[in-house]
Amino acid sequence: METIESIAANTALVRAREGGGRSWKWKEMLRFPHISQCKDLAMNIERDYYSLCVKQPIGKKLFQLFCRSRPDLQNYISLQDALVQTWLTTATLANVSKQTNKQKTLIFLPLLQLASNHIQGTVDLHKYLSNEPFTQYQDSMFFARFLQWKQLERSPIMKQTFRQYRLLGKGGFGAVWACQVRATGKMYACKKLEKTHVKKRKREDMALNEKEILQELDSRFVVNLAYAYETKHNLCMVLTMMNGGDLGFHIHRMGSPGLTKDRVRFYAAEVCCGLIHLHQKSILYRDLKPENILLDDNGHIRISDLGLAVKMSEGSLVRGRVGTLGYMAPEVIGYERYGMSVDWWGLGCLIYEMTAGRPPFRAKGEQPKSSEMERRIQNEHEEYGNQFSKETKDICSSLLTKDPTKRLGSQKSGGKDVKFHPFFQEINFRMLEAGRVDPPFKPDPSQVYCTDVQDIEEFSTVKGVHFDQTDSFFYSQFNTGSNSIIWQNELIETGCFEELNVFGPKGSASPDLDW
Ligand code: ADP
Ligand code: MG
């Protein structure tokens, strides 16, 4: 039964999500420093065209504004629009060509031509812009303004930066809370690790590892790290807010267990893209299970909880029995050295569980001992009921191949093999990767897809822990503040950028832009 406490917590969260929510002092919080305060930054910032004008969202906007202000560069804007259009055309056609043989031969050559024009066009465009225009940009008021934004981006992050809402969930270490940036109104999920717990259980390396791996990633299929900071008692990672709940909730707690085939295929395809992104960065995930795959407002998924992820060095393998029993691959249980193959095993378990409404080696409601689970994973073959179509069964059994060298995804071509499996026939991966495929299910914005607040267990308090110099050093490594790209996107998405990025009359610089 829902208690008053839990209804109140949910109502507050739903209201905050509905929008607005900026503090009335937001303009003061985001006041530009005078340009003279950005001199250090101007001296030290790396003058890299790609990072400043393409990769960083606010940088890209200001560079575009600069080009628009120059008659000789205005064509650049139209060219860029045309290139986006070409890209879309090739992506759409690419899917058609995947489906019918006749059309394939008809459009293949023009398609190839278009795609290569697109690549060549983009290369030429940036080659041109990165020379003289980029040099001139750096002397313009637009770049001065960029430095002001950059200085704001580096403001210290603390408890007061956020408003806190209800508890969303708990895992082995972290309690995750809904929170909102006061200045912009943007909602995030804040994963808090108690300093006392971390120290008592010697998890400093693990905490730092999770933070550093998240920081390095930028994928629409993995949660983003927006901020990392410390308070007196906690280490905090501020992550993409995922309002739609985790896949475990959707498989098991929304009516009869399991999901429809179009949802299974869609989530599996997005997880597959997420894994490929991680593997390209030599990161092995190791914790694939429904509870760690989260849905956003629109019904797209992201991989979360990178606490067990590990960065691999070139060509080497790792060892270590980590993961969640029931989802661990046979080679992990067998204490062998392993690589990316374990994540493909995990994808097999996930597709199986989404389809059957139970994991592959455990009956509904059964709680076998760990030794029994291990035996089944290593020796038994999973069974396929009539919920499994031919393709679903085939992809599951290829991914759940006991021998890691023979497993789908584990060959040299890696994730590509998985994408090409007939199970994914109807997925256009290029469109999916560009975020242009509509999810088959959209979460209800008025529902809170998680366990009631009072049902989430409290952590016990730890006493008798004392902090010293080593701890302070570790905290300072953790406390890196805002993550550039995510922070800049937050300002653009919430409209704060548009409202604040005004210049003086007739395109002149505003007073705070004169050196
Ligand atoms: P742990 O490492 O301790 O397992 P997780 O990162 O898995 O912690 O988080 C615990 C729970 O908190 C998740 O199962 C989920 O319910 C919730 N949660 C985690 N991250 C988010 C997020 N970004 N948005 C919404 N809920 C989240
Ligand atoms: Mg977890």
Ligand code: MG
């Ligand atoms: Mg974890």
